[in-house]
Amino acid sequence: MxxxxxxxxxxxxxxxLAAPFFLDRGALNDLWSLALGVILASAWNxxxxxxxxxxxxxxxxxxxxxxTTVLLSLRGVDPFLTLPLGALLAALFSVVxxxxxxxxxxxxxxxxxxGVGEAVRVSAASVSFTGGSSGLRMPAGSFDFQLNYxxxxxxxxxxxxxxxxxxxxxxxxxxxxxxxxxxxAESLGVNSTRFKLAAxxxxxxxxxxxxxxxxxxxxxxxxxxxxxxxxSLSIVLMPxxxxxxxxxxxxxGALVFSTLQIKLLAxxxxxxxxxxxxxxxxxxxxxxxPKGLVGLWLRLTARLRSSVPAPGPEVPDAG
Amino acid sequence: xTDLVSVLVNSLLAAGLYATMAYGLAVIYGVMRxxxxxxxxxxxxxxxxxxxxxxxxxxxxFVGLVVTGPLFFLLGVVLHRVVGRRLPRSDAGxxxxxxxxxxxxxxxxxxxxxxxxxxxxxxxxxGYTLKSVAxxxxxxxxxxxxxxxASALSLVFLNVLLRTTYLGKAIRAVTQNRDxxxxxxxxxxxxxxxxxxxxxxxxxxxxxxxxxxxxxxPDFGRSFLLKAFCIIVLGGMESxxxxxxxxxxxxxxxxGLAVYTSVPTSFQDAVSFTLLFFALVAFPQGLPGLFSxxxxxxxxx
Numbered sequence: 329m330x331x332x333x334x335x336x337x338x339x340x341x342x343x344x345l346a347a348p349f350f351l352d353r354g355a356l357n358d359l360w361s362l363a364l365g366v367i368l369a370s371a372w373n374x375x376x377x378x379x380x381x382x383x384x385x386x387x388x389x390x391x392x393x394x395x396t397t398v399l400l401s402l403r404g405v406d407p408f409l410t411l412p413l414g415a416l417l418a419a420l421f422s423v424v425x426x427x428x429x430x431x432x433x434x435x436x437x438x439x440x441x442x443g444v445g446e447a448v449r450v451s452a453a454s455v456s457f458t459g460g461s462s463g464l465r466m467p468a469g470s471f472d473f474q475l476n477y478x479x480x481x482x483x484x485x486x487x488x489x490x491x492x493x494x495x496x497x498x499x500x501x502x503x504x505x506x507x508x509x510x511x512x513a514e515s516l517g518v519n520s521t522r523f524k525l526a527a528x529x530x531x532x533x534x535x536x537x538x539x540x541x542x543x544x545x546x547x548x549x550x551x552x553x554x555x556x557x558x559x560s561l562s563i564v565l566m567p568x569x570x571x572x573x574x575x576x577x578x579x580x581g582a583l584v585f586s587t588l589q590i591k592l593l594a595x596x597x598x599x600x601x602x603x604x605x606x607x608x609x610x611x612x613x614x615x616x617x618p619k620g621l622v623g624l625w626l627r628l629t630a631r632l633r634s635s636v637p638a639p640g641p642e643v644p645d646a647g
Numbered sequence: 648x649t650d651l652v653s654v655l656v657n658s659l660l661a662a663g664l665y666a667t668m669a670y671g672l673a674v675i676y677g678v679m680r681x682x683x684x685x686x687x688x689x690x691x692x693x694x695x696x697x698x699x700x701x702x703x704x705x706x707x708x709f710v711g712l713v714v715t716g717p718l719f720f721l722l723g724v725v726l727h728r729v730v731g732r733r734l735p736r737s738d739a740g741x742x743x744x745x746x747x748x749x750x751x752x753x754x755x756x757x758x759x760x761x762x763x764x765x766x767x768x769x770x771x772x773x774g775y776t777l778k779s780v781a782x783x784x785x786x787x788x789x790x791x792x793x794x795x796x797a798s799a800l801s802l803v804f805l806n807v808l809l810r811t812t813y814l815g816k817a818i819r820a821v822t823q824n825r826d827x828x829x830x831x832x833x834x835x836x837x838x839x840x841x842x843x844x845x846x847x848x849x850x851x852x853x854x855x856x857x858x859x860x861x862x863x864x865p866d867f868g869r870s871f872l873l874k875a876f877c878i879i880v881l882g883g884m885e886s887x888x889x890x891x892x893x894x895x896x897x898x899x900x901x902x903g904l905a906v907y908t909s910v911p912t913s914f915q916d917a918v919s920f921t922l923l924f925f926a927l928v929a930f931p932q933g934l935p936g937l938f939s940x941x942x943x944x945x946x947x948x
Contacts, residue, residue, distance in 0.1 A: 382743055428928045435682050435746045440928075443873050443920035450917050557869065561754075568747065600761050607754025614748040615733055 333576065337492075341485045348477060358590050360477050360545065363484035364538055365582030369566035370487040370575075371534035375527040376564065377573035378500055380507030381430070382438045385445030387559040388425075389418040389532040391452060393539025394554045398464045399457070407466070408479070411540045418536030419529040426528045430521050433510070449555040463550025466543065476545040483541065487534055492575045494530075503527055507573065535563070558602075565606055569613055571622025580621050653785045654906050658898035660791045663798035664856055665894035668871055669878035670805065671849030673890055676879070677822035678842035681734060685726070685749040686850050686875065687868035688756030693719060693854020694863045695764050701771050708771050708859045709793055715851045716801075723847025726752065727840045760865035770862040794856040801852055802891065805845075818842055870916045877923035897922065 347359055368390070376382050396414035401407045429440045453461040494500045502523045505513035510520055543549050553559075562585065570581025588605060592598055617623045668690060675683045693715055700711040730752060734745045775789040782792075809815035820828040821838050829835050857863070857871065874897060882893020900922060901915055 380743075382747070428924065431928050434743060438743070438746060439682065439873075439876055440924050442869075443923045446870065446873065447917045447920040450914065454914060600766075601758060603754045603758035603761070607751040607756075607758065610747055610751030610754065611730065614744050614751065615730070618744055 334492075337488065344481045344485065345478070347481075348474060353473070356473070356477050358586065360480050361589070362582060362586040363480040364542065365562075365566055365586050366484040366579050367480070367487045367538040368535060368563045369570065369578030369582045370484075370491045371531040371538070372563050373491060373567040373572060373574075373578045374494060374503075374531040374534075375524070377567055377577070378494065378507065379503040379524055379527050380573070381524060381528075382564070383441040383528075384438055384557075384560050384564060385425075385441035385443075385448070386532075386535055386563045387555050387557065388445050388448040389422065389535040390539035390542065390559060390563075391448065391549075391551070391554040392418040392421060393536030394543035394549045395452070395458060395464070396536070397540040397543045398466055398549055401466055402464070407540070407544045411537055414536045414540045415533035418532040418539075422528040422532035423525055426525045430524045430528075445555070445557065445560050449551050449557070452555050453551040458551070461551055463548060463553070466547040471547065473545070476541065480538075480541050480545070483534075483537055488575065488579060490530075490534070491578070495575055499523070499526070504573075561606060565610060567620075569609055569620050571620035574622045577620055577622045584621070649784060650906050652783050654899065654902045656782055656785045656787060657791075658895060658902045660787065660795045661898040661902065662891065662894040663795040663802070664853065664860075665874060665878055665898055666891045667798040667801055667849055667856065668853035669875040669882070669890050669894055670802065671846040671853065672875050673846075673879045674818070674842050674849070675846035678818060679731065679734075679745075679839050681731065681745045681749065682876075683749045683846065684746060684872070685752040685756065686846070687872035688753035689719065689722075689847055689850035690854035690857060690871060691760060691863065691865060691868040692756055693851035694858035694867060695760055695769070695854075695865075696851065697855035697858045698764075698769055698771055701773075707773065708855060709797055712797055712852055712855045715855045716848045719851025720844040720848040722851070723844035724840050726847065727843035731839070731843050732836070757865045764865070766864055766866075768862050768864050771858050773859070776859070788860075790859045794859060797852070797856055801849070805849075814838075814841060818845075873916075873920055873923055877920075877926060880923065880926040 344359065344363070348356060351359070368386070372383070372386055393411075393414035396417055397407055397410045400410040400413070425441075425444050429437055429444070432440055452458045458464065494503075502513070502518050505516070505518055506520050506523060514520055539554060542554065546553075566581035566585050567578040568581070569584055570579065571577025589602075592605070593602055613620055617627070619626070668686075671689075672683060672686050675681055675686075696715050696718065697708050697711045700706040700714060701708055706714070730748060734742070734748060773790075775793075778789040779786045780789060780792070781787070807815075809819055817828065817833045817838050818841065820831070820833055821835055821842075825835055828838075853871075854868070857867075861867075878890060878893035878897055880893075881896055882889040882891070901918055904918055905915060
C-alpha cells in the first residue's frame with residue numbers, strides 16, 4: 329500500500345519538473361500557484377493536522393519570509409540567499425508566540441492566533457521600515473520566471489516529502505498522540521509543549537521559505553497581501569478541505585483550491601465570490617465530512633469493501 | 648487631572664458598547680459551548696442593516712435598533728436551525744468543528760455584504776454625528792453618549808430577562824448544567840435556539856451602534872470580535888456584571904494607553920489582542936476553567 333502513493337508522488341514530482349519544457353507561461357503560472365498552495369497547506373498541516381493545533385495566524389510567517397527577502401534585497405543581497413534567514417526568523421517568531429500560546433488548548437489557541445495575526449498585520453502597516461501599508465517593491469532587474477518556477481516546484485516536492493517523513497517518524501507519532509489525547513500523551517512522557525513548539529517552528533520555516541519565493545516572483549509585497557487574513561484563511565482551508573492530518577489531504581486541497589481559483593473565480597460574475605466559496609466549503613466540510621476529501625474517499629472505499637462479504641469492514645489508516 | 652477624568656469618561660462610554668458586543672458571544676457560549684466566530688459578521692451585518700434603514704427609510708440609527716434587534720433575533724433562530732443545531736456538543740468545551748463552522752458562516756455573510764452593499768467604505772452621517780457636549784469638562788461626542796445609553800438599556804433589559812423570567816432562568820440553568828436542566832424539564836433545544844437568537848440580536852445591536860461611530864466595510868468586525876473575546880475571558884460569563892467589568896478594564900487600558908503613552912492610535916487594536924493573549928494564557932483552561940471557578944465560588948456562598 330505504501331508503494332502506491334510514493335510512486336504517484338514521484339511521477340507528479342517528475343511531471344512538475346518537466347513541465348517547463350511542455351507548457352506555456354500561463355499554465356506554468358497556474359502550476360506555480362498550485363505549488364505555493366501545496367507548500368502552505370502541507371506546512372500548516374504539520375502543526376494543524378498532525379498535532380491538531382489549528383492556527384489562523386500563519387500569514388505572519390509568510391509575511392516574515394517575504395519581508396526579510398525584500399528588505400535584504402533592497403540592501404543588495406541576492407534574493408535567494410535571504411531564504412535561510414527568513415526561515416530562521418519565522419521559526420524564532422513561532423517559538424516566541426508558541427511559548428505562551430501553547431498553554432492554551434483547542435479553540436482558545438485558535439483565537440489567540442487570530443490575535444497574533446492581526447497584531448502582526450497592524451504592526452507591519454504602522455512601522456516605517458516595512459514601507460507601511462503601501463508596501464515594498466523588489467529592486468529592479470532580478471526577475472527570472474523559469475528560476476522562480478523551479479524553486480517553488482522543488483520546495484513543494486520537499487514540503488510533501490517532509491510531511492510524509494514526519495508522519496512516519498517518532499516525532500510524527502508523538503504529534504499524533506498529542507492530537508488524540510494530550511493528557512494521555514503527557515502521562516506517557518511526551519513533552520507536548522516541546523513537540524508542539526518544534527512542529528510550529530518547522531512549519532513556520534517552510535511557510536517563510538514560500539513567502540520569500542512569493543516576494544521574488546511577485547516583486548511587490550504589502551501588509552494587505554502577505555499579512556492579509558485571507559492568506560491565513562486559505563492556508564487553513566486547503567488542508568481542511570483536502571483532509572487534515574494526512575499527507576495527501578493538503579495536496580488534494582491545494583489542487584481543489586487552485587483549480588477553483590483559476591477556473592471559477594476567473595468568471596467575471598464570480599470574481600468576488602471567493603469568500604462565499606471558502607465559507608460554503610468550510611460549512612459543508614464541517615457539517616458532512618470533517619475529515620475532508622480523504623475522509624470521503626475512505627468512507628466510499630469502506631462502503632465498497634463492506635459490500636464484499638469477505639474480511640468485513642475495515643477502515644484503513646489515512647495515508 | 649483632566650486627563651484622568653477624560654480617560655474615565657471615555658472608557659465608561661466605550662465600555663457600554665463593548666459589553667453589548669461581548670454579551671452576545673457570552674450567552675451563546677454559555678448555553679451551547681460554541682465560540683461563535685460569525686459574531687463579527689453579524690455585527691458587520693447589523694451595521695449595514697442600520698445603514699439601509701437610515702438611507703432608505705430615513706430611520707434614525709438609534710430608532711433603527713428597535714428594528715434591528717428583533718430582526719437579528721429571528722436571524723439567529725434561523726441560523727441555529729440551519730447550522731447551530733447540527734453541531735456536535737461536548738461538555739468538555741467548545742469543539743474545533745463548531746469554531747470552523749461558524750467561521751464559514753462569517754465568510755459567507757461577508758461575501759453577502761460585498762454583493763448587496765459593495766466593498767466601498769460606508770458611514771452614517773446624521774445631524775448629530777459631529778456634535779459634542781461637555782461632561783465633567785470633557786468633550787464627548789453625542790453619538791458616543793447615545794451609544795452608551797442604548798447599550799445600557801439593552802444590558803438592563805437583558806439582566807431583567809435573565810433574572811425574572813422563566814426563559815431567563817432556563818437559560819441560566821442550561822448554562823450552569825445542561826443535564827440537570829434537562830432533568831428538570833427544560834427544553835434545552837428551544838433554549839439553545841433562544842440563546843442563539845439573543846446572542847445574534849446583541850451582535851446586531853452592537854453592529855448598529857458601531858455604525859454610528861465608525862466607518863465600515865464588509866471586512867468590518869474582526870478587531871471588535873477579538874475585543875469581545877478578550878472581555879469575556881477577562882470578565883467571565885456567568886453574569887452581566889462580569890462582562891461589564893471586563894469591558895471596562897479593556898476600555899480603560901485602551902484609553903489610558905492613548906492618553907498617557909506615545910503609542911500611536913493605530914496600535915490601539917494591538918493592545919486588546921495582546922491583552923487577549925495574556926488573558927487567555929493566564930487562564931490556561933480558558934473560559935470553562937474560569938467558568939467552573941465562578942460556579943464553585945457561587946456554591947460556597
